[in-house]
Amino acid sequence: MRWTAMKHVSAWPRRWYGAGPLHLLLLLASFALALYAGVRLLADDWFMVAVWFVGAALLHDLVLVPVYAAADRAVTALLGRHDRRRRALTVFVRVPAALSLLLLLVWYPLIMRQVPRYERSTTLPADVFLTRWLLVTAALFAGSAVWLAVQMWSVSRAGRVAGTGRS
Amino acid sequence: MGHEPTPSLLAGLRARTPSGPVSPSSPGFWRSPVRGPWFTAVLGTVLLFGMTLLFVTGLLSYAAYNPDLASVNDKTPDKGLLGFYLFDWPTDPHWLYRLIQGLHVTVGITLIPVLLAKLWSVLPKLFALPPARSVGHALERLSLLLLVGGALFEFATGVLNVQLEYLFPGSFYPLHFYGAWVFFGAFVVHAVLKLPTTVRVLRERGLREQLRTHDRREPVPGEQPVLVEPEPDEGSGLVTPRPAEPTVSRRGALGLVGGGSLLLFGTTAGQSFDGWPRATALFAPHGGAEPGRGPGAFQVNKTARSVGVGADRTGEAWRLVVTGPGRTVRLTRADLLDLAQHSADLPIACVEGWSTSDQAWSGVRLRDLAALAGYAHEPPAVLVESLQLRGAFRRAALRDNQVRDARSLLALRVNGADLTPDHGYPARVIVPAAPGVLNTKWVSRLTFGEL
Numbered sequence: 001m002r003w004t005a006m007k008h009v010s011a012w013p014r015r016w017y018g019a020g021p022l023h024l025l026l027l028l029a030s031f032a033l034a035l036y037a038g039v040r041l042l043a044d045d046w047f048m049v050a051v052w053f054v055g056a057a058l059l060h061d062l063v064l065v066p067v068y069a070a071a072d073r074a075v076t077a078l079l080g081r082h083d084r085r086r087r088a089l090t091v092f093v094r095v096p097a098a099l100s101l102l103l104l105l106v107w108y109p110l111i112m113r114q115v116p117r118y119e120r121s122t123t124l125p126a127d128v129f130l131t132r133w134l135l136v137t138a139a140l141f142a143g144s145a146v147w148l149a150v151q152m153w154s155v156s157r158a159g160r161v162a163g164t165g166r167s
Numbered sequence: 168m169g170h171e172p173t174p175s176l177l178a179g180l181r182a183r184t185p186s187g188p189v190s191p192s193s194p195g196f197w198r199s200p201v202r203g204p205w206f207t208a209v210l211g212t213v214l215l216f217g218m219t220l221l222f223v224t225g226l227l228s229y230a231a232y233n234p235d236l237a238s239v240n241d242k243t244p245d246k247g248l249l250g251f252y253l254f255d256w257p258t259d260p261h262w263l264y265r266l267i268q269g270l271h272v273t274v275g276i277t278l279i280p281v282l283l284a285k286l287w288s289v290l291p292k293l294f295a296l297p298p299a300r301s302v303g304h305a306l307e308r309l310s311l312l313l314l315v316g317g318a319l320f321e322f323a324t325g326v327l328n329v330q331l332e333y334l335f336p337g338s339f340y341p342l343h344f345y346g347a348w349v350f351f352g353a354f355v356v357h358a359v360l361k362l363p364t365t366v367r368v369l370r371e372r373g374l375r376e377q378l379r380t381h382d383r384r385e386p387v388p389g390e391q392p393v394l395v396e397p398e399p400d401e402g403s404g405l406v407t408p409r410p411a412e413p414t415v416s417r418r419g420a421l422g423l424v425g426g427g428s429l430l431l432f433g434t435t436a437g438q439s440f441d442g443w444p445r446a447t448a449l450f451a452p453h454g455g456a457e458p459g460r461g462p463g464a465f466q467v468n469k470t471a472r473s474v475g476v477g478a479d480r481t482g483e484a485w486r487l488v489v490t491g492p493g494r495t496v497r498l499t500r501a502d503l504l505d506l507a508q509h510s511a512d513l514p515i516a517c518v519e520g521w522s523t524s525d526q527a528w529s530g531v532r533l534r535d536l537a538a539l540a541g542y543a544h545e546p547p548a549v550l551v552e553s554l555q556l557r558g559a560f561r562r563a564a565l566r567d568n569q570v571r572d573a574r575s576l577l578a579l580r581v582n583g584a585d586l587t588p589d590h591g592y593p594a595r596v597i598v599p600a601a602p603g604v605l606n607t608k609w610v611s612r613l614t615f616g617e618l
């Protein structure tokens with residue numbers, strides 16, 4: 001704001017608008033583009049497209065996040081309410097569960113056989129996805145169990161070594 | 168990821184009454200110590216590059232259809248200025264569409280955990296009160312609705328489309344294309360407004376330094392280390408004033424996000440290659456095994472039966488009609504086999520992101536057929552029509568550069584055998600670098616000339 005030409009800018013009603021003029025210009029340009037594309041996006045079935053557009057955000061923020069947060073909280077509460085060491089166990093449930101549910105979230109239509117046209121169109125079998133998902137889920141939890149066992153073994157070994165006075 | 172309000176379900180519910188805030192608009196409601204400007208900045212940076220890549224590859228994929236060539240190729244006739252960048256889609260390198268669309272879909276699927284984590288990391292801001300501190304803030308929040316709604320809309324339509332689950336309200340092309348533009352405007356604004364903070368936070372705190380700080384206290388033997396200290400808030404509104412007992416470090420949380428991405432990538436990317444890589448794509452729609460056995464055992468987008476092409480119309484009665492100005496030729500399959508045969512090794516690459524490796528096609532060059540229609544030199548564009556009864560691209564146009572390429576064939580055979588019905592018997596188009604749907608199967612008519 002050293003230049004005299006910028007004096008005009010300092011007259012900008014920052015208190016009312018809450019940000020600089022560049023902020024407003026940028027947003028207006030983006031809204032203009034959104035309007036131009038949005039009119040075309042809504043041209044066919046404006047109501048349902050709007051429902052999808054806004055609904056996607058609402059479904060995520062008000063359903064998906066609360067559901068996974070509550071599930072995660074339940075796991076944490078069940079595993080380690082007061083005990084710090086037991087709380088460390090949550091990771092061994094949380095990680096395989098999160099990864100398995102992520103796969104389900106992304107590939108839900110195929111895993112749950114919601115797509116009758118899949119076999120007809122591709123000649124590929126549609127019933128493999130559920131099996132694969134169950135197997136991968138089992139493998140994730142099994143891997144987690146092995147990882148936990150190794151950790152417990154190494155901790156108890158370290159404890160024994162410390163107990164004998166050896167470093 | 169860090170758990171919400173309290174470490175214990177019951178204790179948490181009890182604690183809510185007088186001491187714990189009940190409303191999500193209160194900063195103390197959000198208790199994960201993982202949240203903070205650095206965590207958000209890391210995820211935001213990944214998305215800055217990732218989303219830009221998705222947008223660019225998406226625009227290129229759209230251009231690959233040559234929508235400005237003919238109305239049959241154009242599923243978005245009212246695009247107006249949004250088609251400003253369209254160009255004649257090249258035929259070189261022959262794997263161009265395979266690469267671009269493979270990246271678009273595979274990277275998109277890989278970014279899903281990053282997007283979810285990013286949204287989680289800023290969720291307290293959604294509920295922050297007052298809803299708008301100023302006009303500028305109100306406009307920015309409106310823009311964030313376009314950003315978040317747009318991102319989720321694009322991911323939802325894309326993920327459903329590749330699984331052939333057409334739940335969305337309308338045709339995929341206009342929804343995904345116009346939705347991308349709505350999203351991208353808001354994305355650019357968000358990136359520009361947040362870039363200074365992101366750069367500063369990452370510079371100040373570093374990436375490796377933060378990933379290394381697992382524990383700043385001296386470890387107590389037999390006790391789990393302090394996993395994560397809350398970041399300094401610095402006015403971001405992301406850091407909880409009431410951190411819960413940590414159950415995961417920031418490194419661990421990022422590791423989970425990265426692990427999710429890796430898992431999705433590892434079970435998707437293989438669908439862009441034949442052979443063993445495809446077997447690794449456990450969940451991708453065209454992963455796993457190849458369909459059937461023999462020379463025609465490579466991926467099929469639509470079977471003959473699914474689009475109403477029966478053997479009664481592809482047998483002896485089938486004729487290929489080749490027309491040009493004032494000239495029409497009708498050819499049997501035997502006539503076509505009597506013409507000069509050429510071969511080309513080309514992939515099939517689908518908008519759904521999967522592709523095959525190069526297949527060995529042989530048949531008649533499109534430019535030789537153009538010569539039969541009266542264009543001995545510099546053949547023009549061609550309108551290709553299929554026997555199929557259904558499908559948005561049963562009529563499709565190819566540009567002159569595609570017709571002129573010596574590798575562009577009306578293929579009659581593949582991998583040393585006649586085409587199978589599902590790969591387009593009696594004859595199909597195969598053009599280098601073109602999207603799968605422009606490689607029309609069960610061709611019945613070629614019309615050379617101005618479209």
